[in-house]
Amino acid sequence: MAAPTDRKPVVIADDVHVEYRVLATGKRATAADSARKILQRSRKTRTVHALKGVSFTAYENDSIGVIGSNGSGKSTLMRAIVGLTPTSQGSIYAASRPSMLGVGAALIKDLSGERNVILGGLALGLTLEEIHEKYDEIVEFAGLRKFIELPMRTYSSGMTARLKFAIATARQHEILIVDEALAVGDKTFRDRSEAKIREIRDNAGTVFLVSHSMRSIADTCNRVLWINQGDLMMDGPTDEVIAAYEAS
Ligand SMILES: Nc1ncnc2c1ncn2[C@@H]1O[C@H](COP(=O)(O)OP(=O)(O)O)[C@@H](O)[C@H]1O
Numbered sequence: 308m309a310a311p312t313d314r315k316p317v318v319i320a321d322d323v324h325v326e327y328r329v330l331a332t333g334k335r336a337t338a339a340d341s342a343r344k345i346l347q348r349s350r351k352t353r354t355v356h357a358l359k360g361v362s363f364t365a366y367e368n369d370s371i372g373v374i375g376s377n378g379s380g381k382s383t384l385m386r387a388i389v390g391l392t393p394t395s396q397g398s399i400y401a402a403s404r405p406s407m408l409g410v411g412a413a414l415i416k417d418l419s420g421e422r423n424v425i426l427g428g429l430a431l432g433l434t435l436e437e438i439h440e441k442y443d444e445i446v447e448f449a450g451l452r453k454f455i456e457l458p459m460r461t462y463s464s465g466m467t468a469r470l471k472f473a474i475a476t477a478r479q480h481e482i483l484i485v486d487e488a489l490a491v492g493d494k495t496f497r498d499r500s501e502a503k504i505r506e507i508r509d510n511a512g513t514v515f516l517v518s519h520s521m522r523s524i525a526d527t528c529n530r531v532l533w534i535n536q537g538d539l540m541m542d543g544p545t546d547e548v549i550a551a552y553e554a555s
C-alpha cells in the first residue's frame with residue numbers, strides 16, 4: 308500500500324521472523340527405559356517457524372485489523388510488537404511503548420472489582436486522583452455496577468475480560484493492541500468497545516485489533532493485515548483484504 312508521507316510512522320516491522328523451540332515428545336517411554344534414557348529423549352526439540360519475514364509500517368491514527376486462521380501467527384506478531392516474544396531475525400521499531408490489553412494489568416482474583424480498578428489503574432500509571440475521577444466511567448463501561456463489590460474470582464471470564472478492557476482503555480494509549488478480547492462480550496459490550504477503539508484512534512493513537520469477527524474489523528479498522536501460516540498475505544484497505552480473505 309502506498310503510504311502517505313505526511314503521517315507519522317509509529318510501528319515498523321522489518322522482516323520479522325519468530326521461531327519457537329518446542330520440546331517434541333518422541334516415542335512413548337516404556338517401563339524398561341532408564342530415567343536417563345527418558346530424559347535424553349525429551350531433550351529433542353522441534354522448531355516452529357511462526358512468523359516468516361513480516362514487514363509493514365503502521366502510522367498514527369491507523370486502526371489495523373489482524374486476521375487469519377488459527378495458528379497463523381497473529382498473537383505471535385502482537386507479542387513481538389509489545390516485546391514479549393523475541394524476534395529470531397528482523398526488527399520491530401516502535402515510537403513509544405505499546406500496550407497490550409490484559410498484559411500488565413496485574414489484577415488479583417481475591418480482591419473486589421473495585422479494588423482491582425484501583426490496582427489496575429495504578430499499574431497503568433494513573434494517579435489515585437485520576438482513578439477516582441474515572442472510576443464511575445470504568446464501572447459503567449464494564450457493566451459491572453451490581454458486582455463491583457464482589458471478589459473478582461466470582462466473575463465469569465467474560466466479566467473479567469470486560470473489566471480489563473474498561474480499565475486498560477481508561478487511559479489514552481499511543482499504541483494499543485487488542486487480541487481477541489472483544490469476542491467475549493455480548494453485543495452491547497462489543498459496540499461500546501468498538502466505539503472506544505475508534506476514540507483512541509481519533510486521539511492520534513494507533514490500534515491493532517486481532518479478531519475473527521469480520522464485522523468488528525470492518526466497523527473499527529481502516530486497514531487490515533492478513534497473516535497465513537506466518538506469511539503476510541495482504542496489507543491494504545479493510546474491504547479489499549476481507550474480501551480476499553473470505554474468497555480464499
Ligand atoms: N509459546 C509457544 N511455544 C511454541 N509454539 C507456539 C507458542 N505460541 C505459539 N506457538 C505456535 O506458533 C504458531 C502461531 O501461533 P499464534 O501466534 O498463537 O497464532 P494465532 O494467534 O494466529 O492463532 C502456531 O503454530 C502455534 O502452535
Ligand SMILES: [Mg+2]
Binds near residue numbers: 382383
Ligand atoms: Mg491468537
